[in-house]
Amino acid sequence: MGYKSDIEIAREADKKPIQEIGAKLGIESKDLLPYGHDKAKVSQSFINSVQDRADGKLILVTAINPTPAGEGKTTTTVGLGDGLNRIGKKACVCIREASLGPNFGMKGGAAGGGYAQVVPMEEMNLHFTGDFHAITSAHSLLSAMIDNHIYWGNELEIDVRRVVWRRVVDMNDRALRQITASLGGVANGFPREAGFDITVASEVMAILCLANNLQDLQKRLGDMIVAYRRDRSPVFARDIKADGAMTVLLKDAMQPNIVQTLENNPAFVHGGPFANIAHGCNSVIATTTALKLADYVVTEAGFGADLGAEKFLNIKCRKAGLSPSVVVCVATVRAMKMNGGVAKADLGAENVDAVKAGCPNLGRHIENLKSFGVPVVVAINHFVTDTDAEVQAVKDFVAAQGAEAVLSRHWELGSEGSADLATKVAELADSGVANFAPIYPDEMSLADKIQTIAKRIYRADEALMDQKIRDQLKLWEEQGYGNLPVCMAKTQYSFSTDPSLRGAPTGFSVPVREVRLSAGAGFIVAVCGEIMTMPGLPRTPSAESIMLNEDGQIEGLF
């Protein structure tokens, strides 16, 4: 094709010193804590100093249900940020950090693609500024303190069968999913079943991403439930006295990271909670800080709009008092075709009918997003194989939904290709038409919240909850957790819980298999289907071919 790979483009980037990037947002060198020459954290004292400023406009980038064709949500987020800067707006992007472990399973990583990337790409996919390591440490400290408490007499009367706090490691290590710990005799404690999740699944990660400041962080850490007694009463991290030391370990990690796009525009990259058992957005502190420093802040949510945007709007925006001005829903001609029944191998050939057949998936997302009171723009993320007729078919469909679809060629052209999208987005953001509200009130019962999401967003007939689950939800309501929002954990590939049901399915139910309480993060998780919180490595992990080449460059990571 003659196109350069993402990593080739990233390596050719003309990066500016991070101090120059910070200066674009009015951050002085003294307020930037550099990590090398191209990464920095924004100091807490600077963040404190800008709290009285007015907020910029918040733009959420979400997408149709993911398909193997790829939608380019992060690429569009970065491209739109660059596009806004190109048309003279003061804009920055806010995205999530990458998890270390999965990079060693499949080639992956990257932050955006083509000419819409954030750099330094390699560091961002390795240790970056150490945030995830800090989360692992804080989580591990609490883990050790729980078993240590039991070891030294168990004054809190923890039922060792009911320790719900699992350990974490930032690595795909299936051998640790289920273990028996504290073996080997008296000196090693009381044997019990335990297990590890991957770090991004830690409640500490979700908390770091939802906390407004260090005080709030410590309070939420203390609120986490780590175990139950035989009488089923909860034991909190605060009871273990771990919340203070965990906060110390997370002090630096709470400061958001700033890097740059290929076009030298500022980008916040901070936090990365799971998008199934957690809310899947970058940190509140990065978003709120960016809003104080830029006129337009472009951020994204995990998975498709049914999961990611729903949680962004119902959980993150609700909790952080955020109010988006526009939502951009990313679609591609290729993904429309796959939703219309075309196999991945056949995506290269023009097929306008298939595009049209796949559009109802997009249509439902548009309708859902509008129901939050926010205007929607569809970004057609252009692939070089797209034909004019196919693009027009998407545009016509979206127009019929009362929205507008804009073709964006940022992947190929950078901001030159996204200027039209940026112009449309800025126009809508400035119009003031947004009137955001979550789709359910805090006061609604937990069961009804689940039903609301299932019916209004997924268009299911109903959510199925058995007596045990309904009783559990009622118990939490009695314990004072009834006002929490709900975090849905289901497949990202369908509106339903069946990943093979593409398009805009109807006539299905959403079975809730299990409910969990994340008392520190502040949400109830409704698990609908198999959720894997510790991935494994494939037969031939990408790690086998990752190495430094003779020039000291990393090979095999991307």
Next chain:
Amino acid sequence: MGYKSDIEIAREADKKPIQEIGAKLGIESKDLLPYGHDKAKVSQSFINSVQDRADGKLILVTAINPTPAGEGKTTTTVGLGDGLNRIGKKACVCIREASLGPNFGMKGGAAGGGYAQVVPMEEMNLHFTGDFHAITSAHSLLSAMIDNHIYWGNELEIDVRRVVWRRVVDMNDRALRQITASLGGVANGFPREAGFDITVASEVMAILCLANNLQDLQKRLGDMIVAYRRDRSPVFARDIKADGAMTVLLKDAMQPNIVQTLENNPAFVHGGPFANIAHGCNSVIATTTALKLADYVVTEAGFGADLGAEKFLNIKCRKAGLSPSVVVCVATVRAMKMNGGVAKADLGAENVDAVKAGCPNLGRHIENLKSFGVPVVVAINHFVTDTDAEVQAVKDFVAAQGAEAVLSRHWELGSEGSADLATKVAELADSGVANFAPIYPDEMSLADKIQTIAKRIYRADEALMDQKIRDQLKLWEEQGYGNLPVCMAKTQYSFSTDPSLRGAPTGFSVPVREVRLSAGAGFIVAVCGEIMTMPGLPRTPSAESIMLNEDGQIEGLF
């Protein structure tokens, strides 16, 4: 007493930007990778560029056998470095990084004390520049890849009962010492016994600290033995194809960290292997880099001279081609008294006889150190309760050994208090009298190397090795490991293996309980006594009182 605490002094430090500190060693800003404003890594390209320069003089700081009274080895290392700078020498210090986990057990950490400290003290005791996290990640990747290899068919025919690669975490977590992993059914692998050590006990840590460069690092990582087959043939990390990706994870961690003393002199702080199952010194790359940049490099070794200095001289110096010009042996009047039989509570009262009774411990260390062909200076690390008569008793004893003892008051006075010591050390270093050689040749049999250390350093009658151990050593010799040095793992509190035998005991044997092969690090470990590679937390861990105060300062860590 009116004296300020270490943390109070550290917080009052007038720190200079790390670029100014680097400039003192001729490192330009572009060659420093900053971590905040007061920490940096020295770039690999800069290190490569100075390889043709002549080396400065290497000064080792070691000590008598540790007592609960404290000897102040790191404090003396830092004080001596400042003292050398004060008398006009271009000097820097090289010390180890602190392990994160143990800080949450007992109050601790700190790098030096009083007015001889390295700063920023808090960061150095928390995440610092992330080196230990990188080691944990690299170690964890290999762990996951081993079980993943077994899961997908075990082509290498690993005997799951003979996986010798344990996992690590940088936390005191006794519950993980011994576990059963891969439980839960087919999807999670083949159940087997496993366990965790603390990160500093990882062979990856020892390798990082002994590797000359990234190529050497990767070779050594590949050389590590992770398991054996049923026919007892070894399986290497290279066979698992983990060495390349591990090197990528350790790429940044291999670059030494530079910080500053309270007097704004440069200090390298890099690496921190266990001093029992490993060699207990800072990284070779930090030491060799420092020697290219400074005229005098002051470094230290773990524990007392019988363990730390012996390993520094027989392992690190041998492997890295280093040749120390002077050894400084730190002693205190208080520790002499404890070696002379005084209880800790009675140390405040003058007791010249007890000082004299304890001196033979120091005498034996002096004699041992001289046997390596290096001149010895005794630094009497001054405590405010020491009387003149007590100090004189130590001086007289040392003079009778043909060496000189110099009183040093760096703890109280900084470099003003250590200028005399620095003058004496520089004089000896410049005299060229050193004629260093390890005390055993590479070609000696492994059993004889153990006997040599036991007899010549510990003054034992003999090392006791049963048939099984002798056979194991012979097998390793047949496999080509016979030329490796020996790393002794025994109590630090006595020349013998009985921690209660203070002073200069004779008439004892050294039972070797177990031998281990660290094929990547490049030494045989002789375990003489109980060695704990995963500490536990105490009944009331210091973590319970660690927190941020209202000013955002860390309380309870020190």
